[in-house]
Amino acid sequence: MAEYIKYRVPAKGVSATKGVAELIEKAEEDGVKTAWHRLLEQQPQCAFGQLGLCCRNCAMGPCRIDPFGSGPTKGVCGASADTIVARNLLRMIAAGAAAHSDHARDVVEVFKGVAEGRFQYYRLTDVEKLKSLAEALGISTEDKDEQEIARELAEVLEWEFGKPGDEPLRMLALAPKKRIKVWEKAGLIPRAIDREICECMHRTHIGVDADPVSLLLHGIRTSIADGWSGSMMATYLSDILFGTPKPIKAEANLGVLKEDYVNIIVHGHNPILSTKIVEVAMSEEMQELAKKYGARGVNVAGMCCTGNEVLMRLGVPIAGNFLMQELAVITGAVEAIIVDYQCIMPAIVDVAQCYHTKIITTEPKAHIPGAIHIEFNAEKADEIAKEIVRIAIENYPNRPRDRVHIPKHKIEVIAGFSVEAILEALGGTLEPLINALREGTIKGIVGIVGCNNPKIRHNHSHVTLAKELIKRDVLVVGTGCWSIAAAMDGLMSPKAVDLAGPGLRKVCETLNIPPCLHMGSCVDCSRILIVLGALADALGLDISDLPVAGSAPEWMSEKAVSIGTYFVASGVFTHLGVVPPVMGSQKVAKILTEDVEDIVGGKFYVEPDPVKAAETIYNVIIEKRKKLGWPL
Ligand code: XCC
Ligand code: SF4
Known part of the structure; x- marks a missing residue:
């Protein structure tokens, strides 16, 4: 069923990854459309939508606010641009948190079945991790066999989703105390995961929450429920069931x-x-x-x-x-x-x-x-x-x-850098990493995550940002589609140390690790949170004091919005390479990129150019080092 290809894609410029262009050309020869072709057919995309100014939350609408001020400034119900933009963003966070956390729920169900001996094809593989999670959540493991511990743990985790009452999520026990204090002060402690997501939907229903500040704060609370509980559970339980990743060699592309x-x-x-x-x-x-x-x-x-x-x-x-x-x-x-x-x-x-x-x-x-x-x-x-x-x-x-046409390109990748694996590479303690950071051998750590987006050159921002950072002696870790992009570019092979600055290079060679570390899937952004929390605790600091940053250079999914938000909520300066649909409200844009820092210590920063983004991120890292009195 070949289709008529109306718009051709300039295949050569479309991707930074080898093999992509030749397959787009093949697609056109075969009469097959790809996302790139469909994006062209979608042009021009709706500007109201891009600015976040379109609301269809009720049947009096859809309503659109004129960004230039000459048309309507309010929806039929009276909702302003600020309200509409904030509500739309909150719904994105809700959907992202729901996706991660519902995935977690599925893993919890299997885990519970294994604990109860119902699923013969799965087993408890990492019992150490099972015990440490149970203990962290206050479940005593003494004189109990692993099945029993797992059963108790499953019960606690099941309740994370829908428990009644205002008790905080139990998984927050894994978050650093200083962070909890910040969240408590701002009223951001999440209760149950499903409840926060549900409340997003309630607040954004016509005629409920109209204040962009309170809408966005609830978005932050919901994202914390995702990062520190939903996604975190998915990671922990997957490790317990299938084993905690260790460095492993494979190929990519x-x-x-x-x-x-x-x-x-x-x-x-x-x-x-x-x-x-x-x-x-x-x-x-x-x-x-x-x-x-x-x-x-x-x-x-x-x-x-x-x-x-x-x-x-x-x-x-x-x-x-x-x-x-x-x-x-x-x-x-x-x-x-x-x-x-x-x-x-x-x-x-x-x-x-x-x-x-x-x-x-x-x-x-x-x-x-x-x-x-x-x-x-x-x-x-x-x-x-x-x-x-x-x-x-x-x-x-x-x-x-x-x-049949299989591009020839593939390249070696070392993946599997769980927190445990990083610790092992460091010789069992964070000390060497902390020393390297403190002395300035490594200037900082940046977590790069997130998707692809056909609006920008495929994988170009992912690899450019990573390269710009490692050459400045910044260790890069990450997950999701970023980690695949980096792998396909060779940044996760030991040879990539050639691209690192002298300090990072020395550290990588000593520890025998690549300068870009593959920490897993999207839900494994939770592993990044654990590393940040552990570093902060070991130094007696808050995460927001650390010379670290986050980035989603090519994001597109609602999950990425939730991840970006929980990074910010965790005190991390977070870069987005694709402009989020919030520019229709100066107020919302300012809250996210400025004001929120006073509340949680992190904020968003939007910059499509990966080279400029790297400079800014590096400068933020240097500023943090200055404040700590660490050499620059
Ligand atoms: Fe999906 Fe996780 Fe985005 Fe990739 S990075 S496009 S969400 S697969 Ni999470
Ligand atoms: Fe329009 Fe208000 Fe209904 Fe949204 S909720 S569609 S702004 S009337």
Whole structure:
């Protein structure tokens, strides 16, 4: 079903990642549209929407505020630009926090099933971590076996979502005391995760909260519930179930697809499914079955964050990040893409119709018309995974051999830098890192996270920002699609130390780590929070005093809005490379980029140019060092 391509994409300039341009060209030859093509068709995009000035929260609307002041200044209900912009942003935070936390809920459910002995295909892998989390939450572990501890922990964590009353979230026990004080003072302590998200929806209903300040403060509270509880739980429990990541070698970019193998891609976010697919696909039985169908075996590769999950723990190669999901199909060499949820473009089903790729959805809450739906459940995990892998293998003979093109590019990546792994690299204590920071061998640490966005050059801001920072002796850590971009650019290979400044280089060589550390998937931004908290505690400081910053240079998802907000809430100076839809209200823009700092010690900073952003971020780090009296 080739489509008429009205607007061609200038393929050469579109991406900083090797192999992307040639596949966009192939797409056009094959008559297939990608996100880049559809973005062109969307032009001009609605300016009211870009400014955040459009409201359709009730049926008296939709209402739009004229940014130039000559048209309406209020919606039908009287809502001002400030109210509308703040309400829209709050809904974005709510959706992002909901996505992370509902993912966490799914992991908690499996964890609970394992604790109760109901799910034979999963087990408690990292018992140390289980115990340390239980103890941190005040659950005594003495004289209890691991199942018992897990059962008690599961119960506490389940209540995080919907517990009644005003007691703070239990997971906040992992946050530094100084931070808690800041949040207490500002009335930002989240109660239950679902409650905060629900309250976002309530406050933004017509005729409830009209004050941008109180709306945004609730957004901050909701994001804290996401970062320090929802996402944090997803990370901790995934580690307990599947093992805490350790440095592991793998490969990145579309060149990890193999010409004469059955290629399966796992895409989405939840490791509960993807880990099983990998295990089953790698089994003797499935490898043999693939041979029967004329392939040399089965090859599994990851995409987006579930790709990060299996890369970090199992060394599964990663084929690409968000904007490369369609390109993977366009190679013509992928038998199946198996998805769970989040960041799955419905378009992959359309693209797949032009090739032979089967798109298999697995989640009751994520169906895509035109895909094969095989519902996953933890009780029958292995059987279902086998059924899915078999479909992929049986599809191998249908590969359109004359239309296969796998770009040659792939590169070595060292992933798996969990907090525990970083500590181990440091010899068991934070001391060497603290000394390096204090002496100025490393000037600071920046966490770069987030998506791709076809509005800007694919992966260019991700890698440029990272390179600009490491050459200034700033250690870069990160997650999500950033980490895949950095991996594909070679920034996570030991050779990347050549790009680091002399101080960072020395540290990396001593510790045998790359200058950019892969800390995992989107929910693993929580690992960054833990590192920041531990550094602050060890130094007797608050996170907002540390020479650190955050960045989402190419963000697009609502989850990224929630992450950015909880970084700010945690006291971090946070850069956004894509302008958020708040410019329709000077007041909201000022609160987010200035005033909020007085309340939580962090703030947003918007700069599309990654080189300029690096300079500003570096200057902020230097300012923080000055205040601490550390050498510059
Ligand atoms: Fe999605 Fe996590 Fe964004 Fe990538 S980075 S596009 S959210 S996969 Ni989180
Ligand atoms: Fe318009 Fe107010 Fe309804 Fe929004 S809530 S659509 S601004 S009337």
